[in-house]
Amino acid sequence: MKKGESTMTEIKFERAAALKAKPQDESKLGFGSIFTDYMFVMEYTEGRGWHDPVIKPYGPLPLDPSAMCLHYGQEVFEGMKAYRAADGRILLFRPEENFKRLNTSCERLCIPKVDEAFCLKALEQLVEIERDWVPHIPDASLYIRPFIIATEGKLGVHASNSYYYVVVLSPSGPYYAAGLDPVKIYVEKSYVRAVRGGMGFAKTGGNYAASLKAQEEASEQKYAQVLWLDGVERRYIEEVGAMNIFFVIGDEVVTPALQGSILPGITRKSALELMASWGLTVSERRLAIDEVAEAYDKGLLKECFGTGTAAVVSPVGELKWGDKVMEIGGGQIGPVSQRLYDTLTGIQWGKVEGPAGWSVEVCK
Structure with missing residues (x-):
């Protein structure tokens, strides 16, 4: 059997002995701290491929202390959401793009690829079972976290011969409690997150671990996120820790080009x-931080905003680069940011008709 080939047939279902009490106040969900009754699990074994898919009660995974994910960081993950439309339908937003990106990450980290169509089918079944966990209030959703970890119990640096693929679900409120209020971003000058040829384009834990020190230092200065510069010249803008970044300079909307060190965001692509x-003038190109500062000084920097699954669109009201503080938009969300937020969330919650295939209905 070829590496990555699947032996799967039907998805088994193991019923929980008792179900959890659902949150009484959906306005206090927070983000990523509450989990539903069930999760999806399947295993990979060299020679068998992916096998034994099952929806089972949420709980601990059996894992050897020498499992390779714990020692060498061989793991990947995704982030997506399920939304409850006003008419009760449960919708996913472009899930096929997430599974494509998952396989791109798998390839970079020498993890066997998954069957994207099967994973979507499994996710739809899991969300349908857990449909009552999808929040009912505005701006809240069911966060979906698929991930793969290396499970071979052996010390030695090589690709594992066994893996878990798991999907957990978490009802969550808005990523930023303050909503669309512009956030303050700190431009990192000392630390490096990724370089071309590395893993910056993959969604893997090591990229996020590399960001923690800078994030701590930014938080100490009362900044919400870190804006990363390239790892070679420390000059060209790349991305924010949890978002891709956009600038409205004059009549042009600019975002850094994907060159192997930036995560190719689904929300970025959609925006x-x-x-x-x-009909807006949109450019994907190299963008130096000093070009942004010059545009600011000339009064040409009209807007700055981030895009990502968790926040959707997050306006940026302040950039701090060294001693230079750039206040953007007078503390208000700009027209491009607002239109994007309204359109994307409208499509996600079924209020706006989006391009064909962007909304996938799980159930009614």
Whole structure:
């Protein structure tokens, strides 16, 4: 059997002995701290491929202390959401893009690829079972975390011969409690997150571990996120810790080009496609931080915003680069950011008709 080939047939279901009490106040969900009754699990074994898919009660995974994910960081993950429309439908937003990206990450970390169509089918079944966990209030959703970890119990640096693929679900409120209020971003000058040829384009834990020190230092200065510069010249803008980044400079919307060190965000891709369809001038190119500062000094920096699954669109009201503090938009969300937020969330919650295939209905 070829590496990555699947022996799966039907998805088994193991019923929980008792179900959890669901949150009484959905306005206090927070983010990523509450988990549903069930999770999806399947295993990979060299020679068998991916096998034994099952929806089972949420709980601990059996893991050897020498499991290779714990020692060498061989793991990947994704982030997506399920939304409850006003008419009760449960919707996913472009889930096929997440599974494509998951396989891109798998390839970089020498993890056997998954069957994207099967994973979508399994996710739809899991979300349908857990449909009552999808929040009912505005701006809240069911966060979906698929991930793969290396499970071979052996010390030695090589690709594992066994893995878990797991999906857990977490009802969550808005990523930023303050909502669309512009956030303050700190431009990192000392630390490096990724370089071309590394793993910056993959969604893997090591990229996030590399960001923690800078994030701590930014938080101490009362900044919400870190804006990373390239790892070679320390000059060109890359991305924010949890978001891709956009700038409205004059009549041009600019975002850094994907060159192997930036995560190719699904929301980023969607924003680019929407803005192009609106007739805006949109550029993906190298963008130096000093170009942004010069635009600010000339009064040409009209907006700055981030995009990502968790926050959707997050306006940036302040950039701090060394001793230079750039206040953007007078503390208000700009027209491009607002239109993107309204359109994307409208599509996600089924209020706006989006491009064909962007919304996937799980159940009614």
